[in-house]
Amino acid sequence: xxxxxxxxxxxxxxxxDPLLLRxxxxxxxxxxxxxxxxxxxxxxxxxxxFQSFGPVVECGVGEGFSTFALFLGVLEGGGHLxxxxxxxxxxxxxxxxxxxxxxxxxxxxxxxxxxxxxxxARDWKDGSVSLFFLDTxxxxxxxxxxxxxxxxxxxxxxxxxxxxxxLHLSPRPEDQKTAVKTAVDQFVAKHRERFRLQVFPDDFGxxxxxxxxxxxxxxxxx
Numbered sequence: 001x002x003x004x005x006x007x008x009x010x011x012x013x014x015x016x017d018p019l020l021l022r023x024x025x026x027x028x029x030x031x032x033x034x035x036x037x038x039x040x041x042x043x044x045x046x047x048x049x050f051q052s053f054g055p056v057v058e059c060g061v062g063e064g065f066s067t068f069a070l071f072l073g074v075l076e077g078g079g080h081l082x083x084x085x086x087x088x089x090x091x092x093x094x095x096x097x098x099x100x101x102x103x104x105x106x107x108x109x110x111x112x113x114x115x116x117x118x119x120x121a122r123d124w125k126d127g128s129v130s131l132f133f134l135d136t137x138x139x140x141x142x143x144x145x146x147x148x149x150x151x152x153x154x155x156x157x158x159x160x161x162x163x164x165x166x167l168h169l170s171p172r173p174e175d176q177k178t179a180v181k182t183a184v185d186q187f188v189a190k191h192r193e194r195f196r197l198q199v200f201p202d203d204f205g206x207x208x209x210x211x212x213x214x215x216x217x218x219x220x221x222x
Contacts (some may be wrong), residue, residue: 015075037062041069042120047131047159047208048073048081054130059117059146061085064094064200066163067110074109079130084120091178118142121149129153134162134174142176143183151191157211162196166205180207 048056048070056074061067061083071094072082083094092114100107113120117136132150136142147160154160168178184207188197195209 008140009110017222020119036163036203037065037069040206041065042198043160043208044069045073045076045198047161048079049077049080051131052079052161053078054158055124055128056081056133057120057124057129057150057153058083058133058135059085059120059220060133060135060151060163061087061112062135063092064090064097064121066133068097069202070131070133071110075106079221080109080111082113084117085112086114086116088114090167117146121146121153122151124177127154127155130155130158132160133166134160136169138164138177138179140179140183143180144186147183147187154211158210162207164204165199166201170204184209185205190204
């Protein structure tokens, strides 16, 4: 029987760092139904890899699954990820998930800051951010404020995306919120000349705001 190389075999063959390879394998294991983020982790990883020509910014760390995927992407692409959350404990959760010690050299590609998302936008120059991911309070006014605060910071080829666009379809009544969808739809209507909306429906929905009429390198815009 001819041996068919596994994904791990091919990555090892092409010289991927052993630790990065182990992180990929852990990412595969973390894509569990019910995680709320599992279906979108491969796309976030891909976006971060292709958008590593500039800073990648995440607002809302949660359990760290989105951070994990984005971090893998920037490691592959040679970029940098900055993550914001109002909860200091999120930093430790991410390190535990990725099984990294605080002094690991790869963490030079990641910075965690305790800060409100809208205020964090003040840290960045206009037109500088290549990828922005949002997953915070899911309140209508907060989400509106965050999108408007970060949109000027986006590079002309920058992509904005976020989680829970379809949270109103959650099977749990206490989670059924329309705020993210409403805020995003209103934002897109206001900025329709700049962004085009695409929604990936699994795991409560991931929205992606693609920049219009822009070449995105090797990334195929659907």
